Amino acid sequence: MTEDTQSGRRAAPASPATLDDVARRAGVSPATASRALGDHPHVAVATRARVREAAEALDYVASPEATRLAGGPTGRVAVLVPHPARWFFGELIEGLEAALRAADLDLVLFRVGGPEERAAFFDRLPARRKVDAVVVLAFAVAEDEHDRLASLGVDIVVAGGRAASYPSVGVDDHGAGRQAMDHLIHLGHRRIGMIAVENTGRLAPDPDGRTSAWRAALGDAGIAPADELLVTVPWGGEGGADGMARLLGLRTPPTAVFAHDDETALGAVRTLRRAGLRVPEDLSVIGVDDHPLAALADLTTVAQPVREQGRRAGELVAAGLRGELRERVPPAELLPTRLVLRRTTSPPGAPR
Amino acid sequence: MTEDTQSGRRAAPASPATLDDVARRAGVSPATASRALGDHPHVAVATRARVREAAEALDYVASPEATRLAGGPTGRVAVLVPHPARWFFGELIEGLEAALRAADLDLVLFRVGGPEERAAFFDRLPARRKVDAVVVLAFAVAEDEHDRLASLGVDIVVAGGRAASYPSVGVDDHGAGRQAMDHLIHLGHRRIGMIAVENTGRLAPDPDGRTSAWRAALGDAGIAPADELLVTVPWGGEGGADGMARLLGLRTPPTAVFAHDDETALGAVRTLRRAGLRVPEDLSVIGVDDHPLAALADLTTVAQPVREQGRRAGELVAAGLRGELRERVPPAELLPTRLVLRRTTSPPGAPR
């Protein structure tokens, strides 16, 4: 901390160039400089160029604080994520980050995982006065939370799911579920179990999409959905393992299982392996997501473009901030999902 | 946009209470209000209380922009992360977020994954003037990058690895590697392969830690490390699968393999399964991390407290910002790793 070496002046950070510096260097007033840099109309091209040059030369970066204080946007968007460490959310974040970066927006992360964290966020609203928009990652916003969010007075977009009152981009969970179920049914399965995950903290905007698909697909195939075949577990591999164990404990276990997601499915597979059952010969398993490790486990699944969902959401935010899509009805974009055949599904009671 | 209802002033979001409002309500000057709220000395207790009340009543939140503009800190810390979607980084982020939130600091995420992204970041330095500190997540900062970072003029902390010039918190990679290797050697393995991962983008502050452990452990056991047993692959399950395939292609394949991390190990396991080999009967595999899915695959591994590393780094940042640890030598905290025995390792050529 005592290295004010070179020429006595500290490194750049001590006093970054200000707009005034740029203006002076370009030989214009700060007002004009501001307009030039901000791409405002009514600035001569030559002037604009000169200012740009000066800014460049001085390595100028506007102080976001001052900009904001004076009425401009903050250039920041809050991202509310339940579980940053889970693959699904991580992908969403990556996509989002790419889009936001392209739009020159900063991503401020807020975790809203457990109930307390979540309550704390909506209560204290730490993002208040700090961002231009907020992106909600795959969780349903409750009525009261909706109000709190509204009090931020900024645009809101949902990624990784649908939401009634906000623009959103996600996949058709019910449709994805149908793809999985139809595959199983086409293979000839009649007794199909479902491992759903608990909706703690009201995760997933469309919590029942996949489960309802299970029910609907069965119904359409003329099979009465037996309630005992639907088990609900905590999210994760362990949950999936437990769920599978419960299913195996039934008088007549299913011949195939549709797991809410790949990690749950992987857990189910472990239980089967440990029980000495072969997959898919003895029991088929299918998940949703196309998690990278699902490929390693040769898990058949319904893939969804997660990163893409994040990216689109980011673009939506950027567009909104640019003033576009302002008056339009909240668009709900649905990206396509597709069945990925691997080796955990096969006709019942038959190898291959 | 046309609801300027009540007495001409917009709804709450449009005009949050300002310090002036608070001051007026408390019957003092803004200056005093500021001091009262800021816990400055020389403010009568009664006054302070009155201001506090007023602030409370008005649901006042200082405008961070104004605060900062007037000289305060930004209350934000930049987090540089290569791959947000990978489990390791996700965990790091979760831990970091928790610590920063506790310190009332916002987390601004910057991805520095691919070479271009990385160059872009260090070139444009989008975090400039926007944060009070930066946390580097598990990648080695190059010389020139170091300089750029320094030009930000803020504290820097490394999480998930070691770094010569910055305070850091991570694990002893070499030590972790030794734990894995020693386990294999104790089991009686002599011919042990290593699947290392490419250090693209100069990831991992201590890129050679685990590999050097492989070499050292072998040497200490009186075994000459055969170069053919060391294969380097791109990070990920597929890489691990390829690496294993290469190892199997050797004239004399190893009887055990130490994979750089769990995902790589999982890939190796798949190759073995597909080759019809049994794990661990025919070949033992061990990884590092204790990825949640490693448990599902019954993978033996060396666990490292990832989230904890993030948390500690966050605390370090907070402490630094509070002015503590200012003059101390950059501390390099090393958290403990531990061997987690599961079912992918056993004595060579012998089940169980």
Add this chain to the structure above:
DNA sequence: CGCAGCATTGGAAGCGCTTGCGGACCGGTG
């Protein structure tokens, strides 16, 4: 050739908060 009309640009007023400076007051001291 004169004037309206528009493109440009500068002046200046803040945005909301922190703080140096100094005034008003109070109790204590010589």
Add this chain to the structure above:
DNA sequence: CACCGGTCCGCAAGCGCTTCCAATGCTGCG
């Protein structure tokens, strides 16, 4: 009783940038 050293508190000057308003200089049309 005048004066000193504090304690409290208000004034006002910015922090760096945006934007309203007005001023300037041209251009083009009647």
